[in-house]
Amino acid sequence: MGFLHSSRACGRVPTSLRAASEVRFIGHSGETGATLLHFEVPTFGSVASELFEQRLLWDDGPKPEETAFELFGAALHDVAVRRIESNRFDPGMLRRIRTYQRVLGRGIDRITMPDTVVERRGQIDTSVVIAASELYAVTPTPRRVRVTGRLDVMGASQGVLKLDVRPGEIVTALWEGEEPVETLREFFNRDVVVEGIGVFRPSGSLLRVDADAMGPASSQDEFFRRVPSGVSQRDYHKLARLKAGEKSAYAQLRGWLPSDEPDEDFDAAVVALR
Amino acid sequence: MPAPYLLDTTVLLHWTRNSPQAQAVDANFQLSSSAMRPLVCEVSLGEMLAFSLSRNWGAQKLRRLGELERHVVVVHISDPGVRQAYAELSSLAQSSGWSLFHGKNDLWVGAAAHAADAHLLTMDTDFLPLRGRVGWLITVLDDKTGLPRS
Numbered sequence: 001m002g003f004l005h006s007s008r009a010c011g012r013v014p015t016s017l018r019a020a021s022e023v024r025f026i027g028h029s030g031e032t033g034a035t036l037l038h039f040e041v042p043t044f045g046s047v048a049s050e051l052f053e054q055r056l057l058w059d060d061g062p063k064p065e066e067t068a069f070e071l072f073g074a075a076l077h078d079v080a081v082r083r084i085e086s087n088r089f090d091p092g093m094l095r096r097i098r099t100y101q102r103v104l105g106r107g108i109d110r111i112t113m114p115d116t117v118v119e120r121r122g123q124i125d126t127s128v129v130i131a132a133s134e135l136y137a138v139t140p141t142p143r144r145v146r147v148t149g150r151l152d153v154m155g156a157s158q159g160v161l162k163l164d165v166r167p168g169e170i171v172t173a174l175w176e177g178e179e180p181v182e183t184l185r186e187f188f189n190r191d192v193v194v195e196g197i198g199v200f201r202p203s204g205s206l207l208r209v210d211a212d213a214m215g216p217a218s219s220q221d222e223f224f225r226r227v228p229s230g231v232s233q234r235d236y237h238k239l240a241r242l243k244a245g246e247k248s249a250y251a252q253l254r255g256w257l258p259s260d261e262p263d264e265d266f267d268a269a270v271v272a273l274r
Numbered sequence: 275m276p277a278p279y280l281l282d283t284t285v286l287l288h289w290t291r292n293s294p295q296a297q298a299v300d301a302n303f304q305l306s307s308s309a310m311r312p313l314v315c316e317v318s319l320g321e322m323l324a325f326s327l328s329r330n331w332g333a334q335k336l337r338r339l340g341e342l343e344r345h346v347v348v349v350h351i352s353d354p355g356v357r358q359a360y361a362e363l364s365s366l367a368q369s370s371g372w373s374l375f376h377g378k379n380d381l382w383v384g385a386a387a388h389a390a391d392a393h394l395l396t397m398d399t400d401f402l403p404l405r406g407r408v409g410w411l412i413t414v415l416d417d418k419t420g421l422p423r424s
Contacts, residue, residue: 101344126341126343126344130343130344234353234355236278236313236347236349236390236391236392237275237277237278237310237390237391239311239347240278240310240311240312240313240347241275241309241310241311242309242310242311248306248307248308248309249310249311249312249345249346250289250300250305250306250308250311250312251306251307252345253289253290253312253342253345253346254289254290254292254296254300254306255290255291255292256290256338256342256345257290257291257331257335257338257339257342258291258292259291259335261329263293263294266291266293267293267417267418269325269328269329270284270287270288270325270397270417271417273283273284273287273321273324273325274284274377274397274398
């Protein structure tokens with residue numbers, strides 16, 4: 001996610017990126033009330049130094065001394081504070097964070113990463129899962145988009161493209177076309193029109209385009225010289241819907257707060273509340 | 275797919291206690307077999323907490339109250355749609371001389387249900403004038419029996 005703006009790698013993943021995400025479980029130890037799982041994970045700089053030789057494609061991208069855990073922690077932190085303009089998560093990652101609900105329902109209170117740097121430390125707990133669900137529900141559905149702009153940056157190893165749409169307006173695209181990204185070389189620094197699936201942030205702003213077509217821009221493509229946006233709306237019906245196989249929330253909540261007090265006393269207290 | 279229910283504070287209190295009223299509500303609305311999660315206005319969570327303090331709930335019950343949020347969808351009053359619905363409902367209630375206008379928490383709960391396009395289940399008779407109004411889906415329940423008021 002940190003390198004591609006996408007939590008789902010498409011096509012051949014560069015060896016360096018694969019190495020950077022290689023997390024090895026090396027053992028566990030116990031503490032009172034907590035279990036420590038030990039992992040070995042390389043820093044990005046040690047296995048993917050070429051990614052840092054050029055200026056990073058993202059201003060808030062990973063740093064050479066960081067690891068996949070720091071990146072994940074920072075994404076979790078953004079989710080927890082409901083940062084709707086974040087570049088650190090996408091709808092796919094939000095969906096996966098939601099699945100931790102199952103683990104948390106089985107006696108685990110939270111999962112933390114104590115060895116990561118404090119300012120980028122995230123954790124998985126119920127509030128993060130709820131935040132992920134809410135952010136996912138308000139994130140506009142990806143849709144097909146067309147954008148015209150000057151092909152300003154090409155990151156060959158990552159398949160990342162940057163389009164200069166207008167002064168100060170930049171669109172990031174991941175090349176997912178059938179031909180290798182190298183075949184787009186002829187378009188470099190020229191006005192092009194790009195087509196693909198627009199993926200949006202919870203705010204409705206464009207996170208990236210999963211591009212599958214590119215060609216020289218004509219005067220008719222000027223209409224598309226703007227950054228597409230999604231329609232952000234909180235869909236409560238979607239939020240309320242149970243997933244297949246999920247237990248009835250009503251059934252679980254019925255009697256959730258039992259009480260020994262007589263019905264008459266309870267009824268009177270409820271009436272007094274109004 | 276039918277609209278999800280938004281439970282007013284009193285209904286949520288009865289439901290989580292599994293009181294006789296909750297059983298009547300379930301018999302009428304088949305909530306236990308619903309494929310939807312309940313919606314709850316953020317204000318109701320505050321009212322539930324206030325109720326817990328006034329009833330001197332113990333630590334374990336307070337912890338469970340805190341965990342309740344995991345099973346419901348909270349409709350936050352910071353949602354622009356809710357704020358707009360609040361303004362419209364407040365204005366309507368005031369100009370119509372309804373007692374609902376004076377219950378500010380009730381206005382937020384009503385606004386949350388409206389903005390979420392949900393079916394409001396309440397025991398508050400202040401909501402009676404809204405029943406059957408276009409754009410509103412409200413059932414006012416009897417607080418003694420849990421049955422819908424006629």
